[in-house]
Amino acid sequence: xxxxxxxxxxxxxxxxxxxxxxxxxxxxxxxxxxxxxxxxxxxxxxxxxxxxxxxxxxxxxxxxxxxxxxxxxxxxxxxxxxxxxxxxxxxxxxxxxxxxxxxxxxxxxxxxxxxxxxxxxxxxxxxxxxxxxxxxxxxxxxxxxxxxxxxxxxxxxxxxx
Numbered sequence: 001x002x003x004x005x006x007x008x009x010x011x012x013x014x015x016x017x018x019x020x021x022x023x024x025x026x027x028x029x030x031x032x033x034x035x036x037x038x039x040x041x042x043x044x045x046x047x048x049x050x051x052x053x054x055x056x057x058x059x060x061x062x063x064x065x066x067x068x069x070x071x072x073x074x075x076x077x078x079x080x081x082x083x084x085x086x087x088x089x090x091x092x093x094x095x096x097x098x099x100x101x102x103x104x105x106x107x108x109x110x111x112x113x114x115x116x117x118x119x120x121x122x123x124x125x126x127x128x129x130x131x132x133x134x135x136x137x138x139x140x141x142x143x144x145x146x147x148x149x150x151x152x153x154x155x156x157x158x159x160x161x
Contacts, residue, residue: 014031020061022061022086030129034120039113043109045107046107050104055099057093057118062088062089063111064110065110068082069102071152077103
């Protein structure tokens with residue numbers, strides 16, 4: 001992956017987590033625990049961030065720029081959903097031994113906070129309150145992705161949604 005990983009400073013990343021739509025409302029101690037897992041990553045325009053079928057390993061919180069979630073086949077790629085700042089992707093990283101279901105590609109220069117899946121799984125087990133909240137928020141993301149896929153397929157079949 002061509003991302004440039006950087007160690008994060010102390011203050012700004014906490015503020016990013018505090019303001020991010022996915023983590024907004026978590027306690028300072030919960031945010032601090034997540035911060036210990038976070039690295040800033042950057043992707044250039046049109047860079048493949050996740051390939052469908054690869055083993056999921058990281059959960060991403062978009063900070064700037066945008067990515068597209070695509071359903072891929074050898075002959076085509078179909079845009080399922082566009083994501084921007086405040087959105088997340090990589091939820092498969094929360095599942096042990098699970099492959100990525102969609103390809104994710106940056107549309108422009110994009111910055112995200114990357115949380116390593118195994119460490120995030122471990123944190124959710126050690127802090128069940130945070131774990132339950134994180135998984136509940138993630139389930140809403142998964143439901144949104146399923147709905148976006150349903151809408152896209154209906155459009156492809158000629159149904160107006």
